[in-house]
Amino acid sequence: MLLAALAPLVVLVSSARGEARIPVRLDPVSGPVLSAPQLLPALEARASMGAGWAEVVVAGKSFRFYLDAALLAVDGEVYPLVGSAVVRRDTLLLPIQFVTEILPRTLAGRFRYDARLARLTDGAPAVVAARAPARDPNRLPNGLRKGHVVTIDAGHGGVDPGNPGLYFPDGLREKDVTLDLSLLLRDELRRRGVGVVMTRQTDTLIDLRQRGGYCTAECDLFVSIHVNSLPRRAGFSRIRGFETYFLAEAKTEDAARVARMENEAIRFEGSEDSAEPGGGLEFILKDLQLNEHLRESARAAELVQSYLQEAHTGPDLGVKQAGFMVLTTARRPAILIETGFSTNAEDAKLLTGHASQKNLAASIADAIVSYLLEYERKVGQGPVSATSITGTTRQ
Numbered sequence: 219m220l221l222a223a224l225a226p227l228v229v230l231v232s233s234a235r236g237e238a239r240i241p242v243r244l245d246p247v248s249g250p251v252l253s254a255p256q257l258l259p260a261l262e263a264r265a266s267m268g269a270g271w272a273e274v275v276v277a278g279k280s281f282r283f284y285l286d287a288a289l290l291a292v293d294g295e296v297y298p299l300v301g302s303a304v305v306r307r308d309t310l311l312l313p314i315q316f317v318t319e320i321l322p323r324t325l326a327g328r329f330r331y332d333a334r335l336a337r338l339t340d341g342a343p344a345v346v347a348a349r350a351p352a353r354d355p356n357r358l359p360n361g362l363r364k365g366h367v368v369t370i371d372a373g374h375g376g377v378d379p380g381n382p383g384l385y386f387p388d389g390l391r392e393k394d395v396t397l398d399l400s401l402l403l404r405d406e407l408r409r410r411g412v413g414v415v416m417t418r419q420t421d422t423l424i425d426l427r428q429r430g431g432y433c434t435a436e437c438d439l440f441v442s443i444h445v446n447s448l449p450r451r452a453g454f455s456r457i458r459g460f461e462t463y464f465l466a467e468a469k470t471e472d473a474a475r476v477a478r479m480e481n482e483a484i485r486f487e488g489s490e491d492s493a494e495p496g497g498g499l500e501f502i503l504k505d506l507q508l509n510e511h512l513r514e515s516a517r518a519a520e521l522v523q524s525y526l527q528e529a530h531t532g533p534d535l536g537v538k539q540a541g542f543m544v545l546t547t548a549r550r551p552a553i554l555i556e557t558g559f560s561t562n563a564e565d566a567k568l569l570t571g572h573a574s575q576k577n578l579a580a581s582i583a584d585a586i587v588s589y590l591l592e593y594e595r596k597v598g599q600g601p602v603s604a605t606s607i608t609g610t611t612r613q
């Protein structure tokens with residue numbers, strides 16, 4: 219019996235192709251699970267989905283999981299599982315038992331699992347390796363192609379403190395916490411082989427309209443990090459949770475409020491035309507209706523929300539859309555994460571504790587890696603193309 223408490227935090231998949239670290243996620247229904255988009259490339263496996271089932275093929279052998287039922291069919295035999303395969307936000311999650319027991323048992327000649335090291339060793343014999351695609355020197359052990367770059371934008375800074383951080387300790391304000399989280403996210407991404415450009419690394423103000431310019435043609439994704447807050451009114455301090463935005467016209471009054479609050483920073487910025495962002499913003503929003511990056515941005519936002527559930531103790535407030543100035547200038551897929559509420563004591567504690575900050579950053583980094591893997595597959599495994607929008611002007 220595999221108990222959730224005994225599940226490792228990370229499973230290593232070690233093979234002649236390299237070593238991949240697959241984070242173990244805890245699904246509220248299924249227990250410890252591994253994300254198929256992360257696991258399968260490491261096994262050179264593929265998956266297909268049907269109504270109520272998911273089939274994974276490893277080394278020519280078919281494993282048919284029944285979704286939401288803890289059963290697995292292999293070679294016409296049905297095995298009971300401790301937890302079921304599930305789909306959460308379009309991502310297939312497989313019970314960890316697949317790696318710890320099923321593969322070593324059914325493909326004993328190829329797989330060995332060491333529970334002490336939480337390591338699955340894939341000893342693919344030479345003949346199998348010869349038929350498999352040659353190891354690509356441009357690919358990282360986690361399956362990603364080398365050379366991805368993500369721009370991280372720590373919200374606010376310098377004379378713009380962001381929100382006052384009502385429940386933050388030690389006089390910390392939003393700009394301090396966004397910087398902490400952004401620096402940790404930078405480290406987590408680099409550890410995963412993803413290049414990072416920061417809009418700021420110190421307590422300094424960068425014009426909202428220039429931040430997107432840090433995400434150039436080589437940049438895969440622009441990620442702006444913020445902390446939400448609510449004005450004082452009855453029950454305001456009870457609201458907590460995390461939400462991720464992509465740029466489009468606001469659909470709800472609350473989304474519009476958050477965008478207005480984040481766009482406020484424009485008043486700290488010197489130039490004459492900065493007082494009236496409205497007209498320009500509307501124009502850019504219309505332009506972006508045709509923008510192919512919207513779908514990518516929405517998908518990245520979904521994955522961030524999905525992965526943050528592991529590290530965040532507050533509710534998942536979902537993917538939202540609104541007109542953020544900072545996102546209008548990024549000519550690549552762009553998202554803005556409101557990581558929690560400084561006006562809620564529990565969120566404030568989560569956002570300022572070092573261990574929980576690290577967990578949040580690691581989850582966001584995992585989500586970004588998932589997004590990049592998905593994007594690579596969508597464009598046919600080829601190098602990620604830096605499609606630019608015609609008529610791009612920056613600054």
Ligand SMILES: [Zn+2]
Nearest residue numbers: 373380444445
């Ligand atoms: Zn903010």
